[in-house]
Amino acid sequence: MKPTPNADREPPDKWEVQLRKGCLELAILASLWGGELYGLEILRRLASDSELIVSEGTVYPLLSRLKSLGLVESKWVESDAGHPRKYYLLTPSGRERAIEMAQIWSRFSAGLGRLLVPLGKGTAR
Amino acid sequence: MTISSESQKRIDAYLKRVRKGLRGMASDDADEIIAELRSHILDRAAADGGEATAAGVDAAIKGLGSPESLAGQYTTEELMARAQVSRSPIVLMETLFRWAGLSAGGFFVCLGALFGYGMAIILVLCAVLKPFHPHTTGVWQSTERSGGLSLSIDLGMDSSTPAGKEILGWWIIPIGLFLGYGLFVSTTRFALWSIRQYRNARELPRP
Numbered sequence: 001m002k003p004t005p006n007a008d009r010e011p012p013d014k015w016e017v018q019l020r021k022g023c024l025e026l027a028i029l030a031s032l033w034g035g036e037l038y039g040l041e042i043l044r045r046l047a048s049d050s051e052l053i054v055s056e057g058t059v060y061p062l063l064s065r066l067k068s069l070g071l072v073e074s075k076w077v078e079s080d081a082g083h084p085r086k087y088y089l090l091t092p093s094g095r096e097r098a099i100e101m102a103q104i105w106s107r108f109s110a111g112l113g114r115l116l117v118p119l120g121k122g123t124a125r
Numbered sequence: 126m127t128i129s130s131e132s133q134k135r136i137d138a139y140l141k142r143v144r145k146g147l148r149g150m151a152s153d154d155a156d157e158i159i160a161e162l163r164s165h166i167l168d169r170a171a172a173d174g175g176e177a178t179a180a181g182v183d184a185a186i187k188g189l190g191s192p193e194s195l196a197g198q199y200t201t202e203e204l205m206a207r208a209q210v211s212r213s214p215i216v217l218m219e220t221l222f223r224w225a226g227l228s229a230g231g232f233f234v235c236l237g238a239l240f241g242y243g244m245a246i247i248l249v250l251c252a253v254l255k256p257f258h259p260h261t262t263g264v265w266q267s268t269e270r271s272g273g274l275s276l277s278i279d280l281g282m283d284s285s286t287p288a289g290k291e292i293l294g295w296w297i298i299p300i301g302l303f304l305g306y307g308l309f310v311s312t313t314r315f316a317l318w319s320i321r322q323y324r325n326a327r328e329l330p331r332p
Contacts, residue, residue, distance in 0.1 A: 057190035065202035
C-alpha cells in the first residue's frame with residue numbers, strides 16, 4: 001500500500017482516531033503472526049506494512065494488556081546492543097483470536113466496500 | 126553501546142516519573158514495564174546512527190509522551206484487562222479502588238459501585254433472614270419527629286421490633302431477592318461500562 005502524502009501532517013479527525021484505535025489490537029496480533037518481535041520492531045512493522053502510525057506510548061501499554069489477556073506472552077532476550085529486549089509472541093489463544101478478528105474484519109470491510117461503491121464512482125478521476 | 130551519563134540521567138529521571146505513576150500496580154509488573162521502556166529508549170535512541178545520542182534519547186522520550194499519561198495508559202489498560210478477564214465483583218471492586226486512587230471519575234464510580242453492591246447484599250440478606258426472624262426482619266416505614274418519612278431496612282439481628290410500620294411483610298423474600306439480584310447485575314454492568322468509557326475517552330495520539 002502506498003502511503004498517502006501528507007498523512008502525517010493532517011490532523012486526524014475523531015472518527016479516524018477511533019477507527020485506528022479499534023484496529024490496533026488486531027494489527028499488533030497480526031504483526032506477531034510470523035514470529036516473535038520486540039516492541040520497537042512491532043512499531044516499525046505497523047508503520048511499514050500498514051498506515052497505522054501510532055504513538056509509542058500507546059503500543060506498549062496495549063501490549064501489556066494483550067499479555068494479561070493471555071493473547072501474547074513475552075520473554076527477555078539478551079541482545080548485541082548491550083541491553084536485553086522484551087520479545088512478544090502469540091499464544092495459541094492469541095492465534096485463535098487473531099484469526100477470528102481477521103474474519104470479522106474481512107466480512108465487515110467487504111460489506112462496507114459494497115456499500116461504498118457508488119461513492120467511489122462519484123469521486124473517480 | 127555507549128551513552129553519555131547526562132543522557133542516562135535523563136532516562137532515569139523520566140522512568141522514575143513513570144514508575145511513580147504506576148504505584149498500585151504489582152511491583153514486579155511495574156519493574157518489568159520500566160525495564161522494557163528503558164530498553165525501548167536505548168534502541169530508539171540508537172536507531173538512526175548506531176550510537177545513542179543525546180538528541181536520540183530526547184526524541185525517544187518525546188515519542189513516549191508525558192510520563193504521567195504513559196503510566197496512566199498502562200494502569201487503564203491493566204484495569205480493562207482485569208475487568209475483562211474476570212466478572213467477579215471482588216476483582217472488580219479491587220480494580221475500582223485502584224482506579225479511585227487515580228482519578229476523580231474513578232472515585233465516584235467506586236463509590237457508586239460500593240453503594241450498589243452494599244444495597245444488593247442487604248436486600249438479599251433481608252430476604253434470606255426473614256424466615257428466621259419474621260418479626261424483626263423487613264422494611265419499616267416510620268414518620269420522623271420532623272415530619273419526614275423514613276424507610277429502614279432491618280436484618281433483625283437484635284430482638285427489638287423496629288419502630289413504625291412494616292410495609293412489605295413476607296413479600297420481602299421475592300422482592301428482596303429480585304431487587305438484590307437486579308442491583309447486583311446492574312452495578313457490575315455500570316462498573317464495566319464506566320471503565321470502558323474511561324478508556325475510550327483517552328484519545329490515541331499520533332507522533
